[in-house]
Amino acid sequence: MPPLLDVRELRTEFRTGIGVVRAVDGVSYTVEEGETVAIVGESGSGKSAGAMSILRLIPDPPGRIAGGRVLFGGRDLMEASDEEMRRIRGGEIGMVFQEPMTSLNPVLSIGRQITEAIQQHRGLDRAAADKRAQELLTLVGIADPKRRLKQYPHQFSGGMRQRVMIAIALACDPKLIIADEPTTALDVTIQAQILELMRDLTRRLNVALIIITHNLGVVARYARRVNVMYAGRIVETGLAEAVYHRPRHPYTVALLRSVPRLDRPRQARLDPVEGQPPDLTRLDEGCAFRARCRFAIEACAKSRPMLEPTEEAGHLAACFRSAEVGGLTGAAA
């Protein structure tokens, strides 16, 4: 069976005053039905731009999807008409964004915003849509749904607004939800509630989930597979367990070593990734990480390494020295 989502060589560029930024630079990955895949990376790594490109939500100008294919349910979304894309967004693919306050319309009641999605995508009448909206609020753990549907976004807390966003994302029985930093703006206990809710619902309803985050802990707790991004590319991909315990790309190694851990007593010093993040307008043909890399050799300046398989199935790394990286970190992890 083909995967639910198959992204191939996706490329997205932004034209800026100082040059073209290749925000997404040849990204390929798949998502199986019902699977949770995390895309992890720091600011500017292209993790959000990549996900927005799947939905063709890149503002043009200054952005432009420069190439690649996105196969979803047997269609190439890059070839779909605008009308088809509108049906897919919020229909077969649900979306949850970081800031629920800006993704909800402040002057429309919560009920109106949920029923609108249902009516548009499913052609239900008003009464049926209302009933469905009540069911959805109950599903996402909002008590007293009848009263809450009449209220406006500002009457909801940040956590409750994010629950509403999840309800809207689920409104039309999607096969896939793309969640872009869904809990970054929330407090830690609320973050945990929302993530547990998303995990519970996606499992129960067999919805696949792409979760985009900078939080390595969230990935470890919730994702089956993970793609690590750096400077517009996936530098390592595999089962979360494999990538965390047997990282094969120097950036993954450095990232994991630089985070302080709640479950470990204080060490003398953290081991940071040295140097500054790359200037995306000035990337050359070499590996974008090499300036900060402890493993860099001459070859790294000449060409960018491709994602290559390691000896573990489904675990790939884009580094000329990934075998040596594995040899050095395998024991430590």
Next chain:
Amino acid sequence: MTDALANANPLLDVRGLRMHFAVTEGVLRRRSIGEVKAVDGIDFTIRRGETLGLVGESGCGKTTTGRCILRLEQPTAGKMLYDGVDLAKLVRKDLMAIRRKIQVIFQDPYSSLNPRMKVGEIIGEPMKVHGLEPDASKRAARVRELLGVCGLDPQFADRYPHEMSGGQRQRVGIARALALKPEFIVCDEAVSALDVSIQAQVVNLLEDLREKFGLTYLFIAHDLSVVRHLCQRVAVMYLGRIVELAENDELFDHALHPYTQALLAAVPVPDPSVEASRAFRPAMGEVPSPINPPSGCVFHPRCPIAVERCKQTRPETREVRPGHWVACHEVH
């Protein structure tokens, strides 16, 4: 909460600190409809040379506590004895002098630096204002020295903040805080806006500076992992009150207050095997409004072990083990 023997001579001794804000309604005829008890009677000390972590979620009062110490707010009640001097009672003239000793590093390196000033001017300005280095060329030399101390190229003095990355800007904020050779720095979410790889660099820098200059930090943060790494002691706040305070390992390994336990359980650890083996149920409900906080123990509506008494009486803060303070009726 002061233990006279253990903290023979704390640098800062906060007692019964309260900061209440009036909540008003109406545009033309303003009238008070209540008050927010942002900080509602807290006690803690900070020892010379230590880093005290102050953690909690949005609205718990941790930032307001820092602002009171900096006297950006005039507290409603309580004492803040800094080296024996009550910061709460200082008038304008004395404030200037104390601000040489107490500095601040803010969260957002994007908005806390004046975009129209060059980095050199930003760092040099406090020295100018306080008349510490009136000579311009000496001041410039000191700015270059501070940039170097903070791990930046001295040539950055001629740049503008927008020409720098987030991590570099936060280093400028740190250099500015150091310009007056302070003793005590309030770090308010000082590394929260930074990417993981850069955050570790700045955390290390803060530790190095503390050792090098004998600094004392109040480290206000919501990220418990960073606090575990950086702080000697940690105080946990909830709705304006300190619910638990203990030495670092004691707090993280033997948390006693149900809120602290919920908070720690909510933080995912970057290790899939550890996560797979962790039983976890998120804390129920949300933080109630501080305008009409719950009676008794403010945590009781969300607390898994609350009993009748918790609804009626506010729990005293008790020292249940040496140096480990908890405000909970049900912890013995």
